[in-house]
Amino acid sequence: MTANTTTPATTAYHDPLARRRLIQTIFGRILIYALLLFGAALILIPFFWMVSTSLKTEDQLFVWPPKWLPDPVAFENYFDSWKQLDSIAPGLTFWRIMGNTLFITVLAMFGEMFSAAIVAYGFARFRFKGRDTIFFIMLSTMMIPATLTMVPGFLVWREFGLLNTYDPLTLPALTAWGPAYIFLLRQFFLTIPRDMDDAATVDGANTVQIFFYIMLPMVKPAFLAIGVLAFQGNWNNLQAPLIYLNTTQFFTLILSMQFFQQSLSKSAPKWHYMMAMATMMAAPILLMFFTAQRYFIEGLNVGAVKG
Amino acid sequence: MKFDADERVSIAALGKLDAEGPRIARYRELDSFTIGDTNYVIGATDPFFFKAVWLTLRYAVFNVPLGLIAALCVALLLNQSVRGIGYWRTLYYLPAVLPAAATALLWWWLFAPKSGLINWGLGQVGIGPMGWFTDKNLVLPSFIIMSTWGVFGANTVILLAGLKNIPPELYEAAAIDGAGTWSKFRRITIPMLSPALFYNLIMGMIAALQLFTQQAFIPTDREDGWFLNWFIYNEAFNSGRMGYASAVGWLTSILIIAITLLVFRSSTAWVFYESSREGEGA
Numbered sequence: 001m002t003a004n005t006t007t008p009a010t011t012a013y014h015d016p017l018a019r020r021r022l023i024q025t026i027f028g029r030i031l032i033y034a035l036l037l038f039g040a041a042l043i044l045i046p047f048f049w050m051v052s053t054s055l056k057t058e059d060q061l062f063v064w065p066p067k068w069l070p071d072p073v074a075f076e077n078y079f080d081s082w083k084q085l086d087s088i089a090p091g092l093t094f095w096r097i098m099g100n101t102l103f104i105t106v107l108a109m110f111g112e113m114f115s116a117a118i119v120a121y122g123f124a125r126f127r128f129k130g131r132d133t134i135f136f137i138m139l140s141t142m143m144i145p146a147t148l149t150m151v152p153g154f155l156v157w158r159e160f161g162l163l164n165t166y167d168p169l170t171l172p173a174l175t176a177w178g179p180a181y182i183f184l185l186r187q188f189f190l191t192i193p194r195d196m197d198d199a200a201t202v203d204g205a206n207t208v209q210i211f212f213y214i215m216l217p218m219v220k221p222a223f224l225a226i227g228v229l230a231f232q233g234n235w236n237n238l239q240a241p242l243i244y245l246n247t248t249q250f251f252t253l254i255l256s257m258q259f260f261q262q263s264l265s266k267s268a269p270k271w272h273y274m275m276a277m278a279t280m281m282a283a284p285i286l287l288m289f290f291t292a293q294r295y296f297i298e299g300l301n302v303g304a305v306k307g
Numbered sequence: 308m309k310f311d312a313d314e315r316v317s318i319a320a321l322g323k324l325d326a327e328g329p330r331i332a333r334y335r336e337l338d339s340f341t342i343g344d345t346n347y348v349i350g351a352t353d354p355f356f357f358k359a360v361w362l363t364l365r366y367a368v369f370n371v372p373l374g375l376i377a378a379l380c381v382a383l384l385l386n387q388s389v390r391g392i393g394y395w396r397t398l399y400y401l402p403a404v405l406p407a408a409a410t411a412l413l414w415w416w417l418f419a420p421k422s423g424l425i426n427w428g429l430g431q432v433g434i435g436p437m438g439w440f441t442d443k444n445l446v447l448p449s450f451i452i453m454s455t456w457g458v459f460g461a462n463t464v465i466l467l468a469g470l471k472n473i474p475p476e477l478y479e480a481a482a483i484d485g486a487g488t489w490s491k492f493r494r495i496t497i498p499m500l501s502p503a504l505f506y507n508l509i510m511g512m513i514a515a516l517q518l519f520t521q522q523a524f525i526p527t528d529r530e531d532g533w534f535l536n537w538f539i540y541n542e543a544f545n546s547g548r549m550g551y552a553s554a555v556g557w558l559t560s561i562l563i564i565a566i567t568l569l570v571f572r573s574s575t576a577w578v579f580y581e582s583s584r585e586g587e588g589a
Binding site for chain 1: 381384385387389395397398399400401402404405406407408409412413414416417419421422424427456460464513516517519520523524526535536539540543544549552553556557559560563564567
């Protein structure tokens with residue numbers, strides 16, 4: 001039943017076990033699809049519940065047995081949750097939050113993408129003394145857990161006097177701090193034959209032009225995968241904004257959500273608001289996923305070197 | 308070994324911030340290595356530290372292999388020439404796309420003791436309501452269930468790709484030699500998948516030991532143990548004990564490296580790389 005080869009369905013003679021095999025196959029197929037559907041239910045039900053809760057009014061939340069479909073549908077939750085946050089932290093409207101978050105995320109994303117590409121280009125195309133040593137050292141920084149750099153990083157930025165600004169969140173992205181990204185891009189750059197470089201040089205291109213017009217376009221899938229990963233990483237990042245940002249005006253989306261949650265009572269938080277916020281936070285990422293799936297999945301191979 | 312009275316204002320007392328101006332924490336001056344030594348000793352006597360280490364360790368050790376086994380099962384299932392495999396793959400990958408904050412909030416709600424969906428479902432089959440995140444004994448399983456739901460899709464996709472890379476000739480040759488299903492699985496599928504499994508195991512462990520966002524959104528009782536990353540954050544920025552937090556951070560890192568090395572060492576026993584061959588020649 002689990003063989004990867006298919007046996008021919010027709011034989012030259014009458015196979016006494018044909019019928020039994022057919023029944024076995026059908027039964028097997030049914031079992032497989034049943035299991036897959038069961039798994040699909042396990043996955044989809046929480047999603048559905050999240051959206052359903054976000055559209056309920058407060059009294060519908062604790063109805064027993066739980067209602068699956070909200071009635072009436074409370075679309076205003078999506079606005080009221082932010083209004084409530086605004087009442088705790090004046091001036092922190094939804095648009096302000098989105099502005100903050102997008103500013104940081106987009107800036108950091110482009111910073112990571114391009115700095116990783118440039119560094120990878122250097123590692124792939126240039127020969128210099130100690131190149132491989134430096135590459136290895138860079139890779140080994142992957143082993144340094146974020147936990148360790150949390151406190152020292154904070155102290156360093158404090159010395160710079162740049163706490164409570166966006167600098168700690170965006171500037172490091174420009175310094176090519178993603179060894180995994182650099183590694184991936186370097187591998188891809190290495191697969192580009194040097195003939196292309198040479199042909200371009202003959203045509204009068206300098207290094208920068210080769211980089212932008214030849215190297216980058218040829219690794220577009222990997223480059224975009226890194227972009228997606230970088231966007232996701234910064235959009236979901238809680239630790240850094242939590243440590244560095246103090247004034248509520250500057251809060252990012254995820255930080256605002258956490259701040260809001262802290263302000264609610266633990267035993268009866270406003271689930272409908274929280275689910276609305278969670279859905280809104282997830283929506284851009286999910287949208288990106290549905291439109292650019294292959295880059296997400298490609299991004300899974302970051303670090304897993306192929307051939 | 309006493310901490311003198313704080314004139315620290317907590318930088319991240321988020322519930323009490325006012326929007327007017329920033330509050331910068333003043334912290335204890337980090338003074339050479341004496342403080343470091345003191346902090347390490349404190350770490351060894353702080354009960355909350357041990358709870359944190361124990362919780363985090365158990366979480367990593369149970370969660371990652373469980374997730375891999377679940378992912379392997381699903382990947383095997385999907386490998387059976389299922390129709391519409393792209394759609395199934397997308398579907399199973401979906402929870403991994405959901406941001407950790409949303410996942411945490413969702414499952415906190417699902418696991419709510421009185422009004423959560425899970426307890427309602429359990430009630431339908433006659434099992435009493437469980438405390439989940441509020442019950443000391445169920446905190447770890449709750450986190451494990453939540454994380455497995457969230458992450459196993461990513462592992463599934465990777466393992467599925469790995470399965471597709473196994474040359475079918477191997478299975479044919481085994482079938483000719485009379486190998487049964489289990490034998491084929493154990494002697495072909497697992498070894499050929501072992502590099503991918505190994506990679507996922509390592510990366511999964513490193514990530515699991517640094518769990519942060521989920522703990523931030525699910526307020527469990529400190530008595531029941533917090534995860535190490537959050538524990539360090541809390542010590543550093545809510546309690547102002549930066550030196551101590553740094554010391555714990557180092558201990559955590561050593562833990563991560565030690566576990567990684569352990570898994571690496573064990574890998575020679577079970578990871579099979581096609582490029583390296585030893586044993587009988589020719």
